Amino acid sequence: MEHYNMNLTLKVWKQKNSNSKGSFETYPVKGISSEMSFLEMFDVLNEQLISSGKEHIAFDHDCREGICGACSMYIDGRAHGPWSKNTVCQLHMRAFKDGDTIVVEPWRAAAFPVLKDLVVDRSAFDRIIQAGGFISVNTGNAVDANALPIDKKDADTSFNAASCIGCGACVAACKNSSAMLFVSAKVSQLALLPQGKPERESRVLNMVAQMDKEGFGNCTNTYACEAECPKGISVANIARMNREYLKAGLSTES
Amino acid sequence: MGLTGLFLISFLIIHVGVNSCIFLNDGGETFNAVAHFMSHNWILRFLEIGLFAALILHIVQGLVVWKQNSAARPVKYAVNAPGANSKWYSRSMGLLGTLLLFFLIIHVSKFFLDTKIALYADGGAHDASHNLYAEMKAEFQKWWVVVIYIIGVISLFWHLIHGFQSAFQTLGINHKRYTPLIKIIGIGYTVIVCLLFALMPVAFYAGWIN
Structure with missing residues (x-):
């Protein structure tokens, strides 16, 4: 596509801290290149704000290559903006036209309190992982990679689940703010492998219990999460977690 | 919700099957005979309790889920485009269920209650003369x-x-081969059941059956 410049109007959520009430503020941005990423557009805007003595807009970002999942922006009513299987850093300004008004909000969920502007606290995800998203191994020499035979299909399915970057787009897009896609991806990646089998039952029970404790909503199978996931994590993982949960709940050992 | 839902789905097969007897157009003879059997057989009467229990449980589960899910997002999005990632009816199950509940209250108070009154009022004196087909028609x-x-x-x-x-x-059944099959069966089931149910009042109103 041919390169072009555009002038935009941004409506961005401004909030001082988690205790204050936020509101939208409108910013005009001029001369934005269609080859810029959405975050670079924010960099340009922030430079302008800082040089004119105004407060900049706080937003999360890290890798800027679509693998860290830090950029939690709800753009024009979609998690990570209009493109599918995409993070905000990989969203380019050619997705917009000259004269567009773009509304940018943080993730909205009780479990993800807004810290400042577009930055939300996603430590609820960390606590879910701490509740069971690991395997316990004794220290010592690393086991040879090929010592455990693993079915290619299981290895691939596990790897696909493990590609979850924990960005929270599933929670943001879900009408119930449910974290089922995230938790099911973390449960699945370990449940599918022999290394994950010993703690299989306690893992799913503990992680789901923590998920509920954090105040995420329930899954009503709208599959909005799968559609908005930047890594294309499948809702088949949610069904797998439901199976794991049912089995673990019926087991006499757990 | 899944289990109670599937139980209610299985009930609808019986319900639509029995009611479809009106399409035989025999003046309601077959339908009344089946309806009489349904309301007098003790096994079915026992299952009826289970049906109401499942319905109430389904409603209670729905209300609990609705309450928890509303609490999970206290601040709503100012701009939201859910149509880009999910179907409207998948997001409107609570609304559709509430509409259904209102309908069921009207429906049950019309036909179900009348059958029960005929069965029990005055020691069942009106039971023999109770004609559900005629009531439907009217x-x-x-x-x-x-x-x-x-x-x-x-x-x-x-x-x-x-x-x-x-x-x-919800019950954990998601399979490469069987899920598309489940979806097709679900659509087929829904279309057939709903078409038959919709045809009943329409057929009486239009005078297709007498």
Whole structure:
């Protein structure tokens, strides 16, 4: 596509801290290149704000290559903006036209309190992982990679689940703010492998219990999460977690 | 919700099957005979308790889920485009279910209650003369009753289109080969059941059956 410049109007959520009430503020941005990423557009805007003595807009970002999942922006009513299987850093300004008004909000969920502007606290995800998203191994020499035979299909399915970057787009897009896609991806990646089998039952029970404790909503199978996931994590993982949960709940050992 | 939903789905097969006897157009003879059997057989009477228990449980589960899910997002999005990632009916199960509940209150107070009154009032003196077919025929002469039933069936249609396949996912059944099959069966089931139900008031109103 041919390169072009555009002038935009941004409506961005401004909030001082988690205790204050936020509101939208409108910013005009001029001369934005269609080859810029959405975050670079924010960099340009922030430079302008800082040089004119105004407060900049706080937003999360890290890798800027679509693998860290830090950029939690709800753009024009979609998690990570209009493109599918995409993070905000990989969203380019050619997705917009000259004269567009773009509304940018943080993730909205009780479990993800807004810290400042577009930055939300996603430590609820960390606590879910701490509740069971690991395997316990004794220290010592690393086991040879090929010592455990693993079915290619299981290895691939596990790897696909493990590609979850924990960005929270599933929670943001879900009408119930449910974290089922995230938790099911973390449960699945370990449940599918022999290394994950010993703690299989306690893992799913503990992680789901923590998920509920954090105040995420329930899954009503709208599959909005799968559609908005930047890594294309499948809702088949949610069904797998439901199976794991049912089995673990019926087991006499757990 | 999945288990109770599937139980209610299985009930609808019996319900639509029994009621479809009116299409035999034999003056309601077969239908009344089957309806009499349904209301007098003690096994079915026992299952009826289970049906109401499942319905109430389904409603209670729905209310709990609705309450928890509303609490999970206290601040709503100012701009939201959910149509880009999910179907409207999958997001409207609570609304569709509420419409269905209103419909069921009207529906049960019309036909179910009358059958029970005939069974028990005055020591069952009116039981022999109770004619459910004639009652259906009389009710469905009123245009507004027909409209209420059509709205009820439309709500049921969208509720089932999502609910059928959703129940399997909730129970952990998601399979490369079987899930597309479940979805097709779900659509087929919904279309057939809803079409037959919708045809009943329409057929009486239009005078296709006498």
